[in-house]
Amino acid sequence: MKALGTASAAPGEIDTGRLQVGETRDGSDFGLPVAVVNGAEDGPTLYVQAVSDGDELNGLGVIQRAVPQIPPEDLSGTVLVVGIVNYHAFQVAEHRNPIDDTKMNRTYPGDESGTSSERISAATFEAASRADLILDLHQGSTSQMLNEVRVRCGQRHRLHDECLELAKVFGCGHVLDQKGPEGQLARVGPDEGIPTVDPELGGCIGWDEESIQYGVEGVFNVLRYYGFLDGDVDLERQTRATGFDRYGSPCGGLVRFRKDLGDAVAVGDVIFEVTDPFGQLKAEVTADDSGLFWRSRRLPQVATGEYVCSVGTNVDEF
Template sequence: MIETVFSAELPVSEHLTIQKNRIVGLGHDKKGSGRRLAIITGVHGDELEGQYVAFELARRLKASPELLSGTIDIYPAVNPLGINSIERSVPMFDVDLNRTFPGDEHGELTETLAAAVIDNISGADVAVDIHASNIFLREMPQIRINEISADTLLPIAPLLNVDYVWVHASSTVLESTLAYTLNERGTRTLVVETGVGMRITRDYGERLVDGILRLAASLGMWAGRFRAYRAPIVSRDGAVSYLNAEAGGIFLPEAEHGTPVIAGQRIGIIADTLTGEVTQTITAPTSGLLFTLREYPVVYPGSLVARILEDEQ
């Protein structure tokens, strides 16, 4: 059932509408029949990995409603104007929606939008907020957790089939995000980062859909099949090495994204296209998992090139 979450008139006879697909199961599991799972994506208009997840999840659930107990709400486009124009922020307002929550029902349009979204999701047993990287970096499927919420979220995070769970220090977390607001209100919310901006990585999407069904099964909501991946690595900020460019030019990777690397291994080079010289050879400072790798080749001094999750974790 398609339901409207928020609607507003815009200039020049345009209309802003946020919708969700509410899928109510026909199963009769007593444990799961009263439960609700919320899947949110499209908060940033240039992050499209979640679009495939929304489509594939809805397709599978609609094909077997008798296997679902309870309700799954899918919010595929919380920032539809941004998706339509491929912009991270809300066009015309130049506002990052994920810096606007919990919003204000009596505020400006983006604030009233944020308030309506929060009110609609609040009360779900679990919410999954799906993001992608930007156009510059490719990320392995991961969950990022504020250390304040770690005790509540770590038990369920491995169910989503990600490669690792990154627990951040609370000082680095913005309180105006969707996930922070929902967690503060008692709705357990997991933030997924995966893939690359403006693209869809279907195998990552398939894995995440299976993970969502696995999560639903743990809540007693899903009696169907799903693939379960190995338990993720759990890491904290101190276990991650950042590799940054020291020179400008073109980054040419030599290591493969998502694979183990050893200390001293060449990750790639930075080439000067004017002189034909290599201006920097980037090597791994430690052994571990290369979970972030530069996707967009143009770099400047300070540009992030890669992140490595150290082996001891």
């Protein structure tokens, strides 16, 4: 039997349940939705989680579609799934955990006696630490963003090559290979010897079917490439960025973009303009470095200094 929380599956079976991690404000127990897919044959373990940011739902869309398609009778190994990590933020459709005003993916490996977010991180990391591979499904919040996979361990990390290979296998077409902030699962996992990546499946309000399909295909690419399921995976060349330039607005007004997602950007190119409500130009913002137009805000109105867009830099193919 393989178990996660109250989910327990014999070989060749799948089961769902809850991973209890605390109580809500009225004293009721709450648990995260979990699934165990236990293969008929022995093999490695894959851990998958989604919604560590409460408004990032594309990963949940991937789990909702992918898990019913995994045939446990044909599987070699085990897939452990936490469908919704940031329970409290998901309930109110917010990015951060409203109980402690914390971004969950900055609290790993967690603390079982700590804050709400730290306790959830500790419980999910205990499950993740049983795995041979980790997929932490995200999206670019409600911004517009390329479908990409992030390698967050840093290029000097002993597991960097394994993480980069996992990103290529997942196969979104774009990879951001840049060391991430402390407390990210995609940084802590490799420190524990587990190749871990952070697929960022587009960016939207609600969820987006195209990005979800990228994620479903990515999960099955991983299952086939690493021997969980039979089948071949053709590794296609990926576009990689190792830098990330963020641009804010020099003034308040309305943004008009001069680049679309995925467009090449050269030094000095105008990437966006800011106008007043009557269309009069107030500012032009140009690129400091060459690269790819990677991410942009969704709403046009901005205040001085507010985030507008990002350009992936130091771009190559691998």
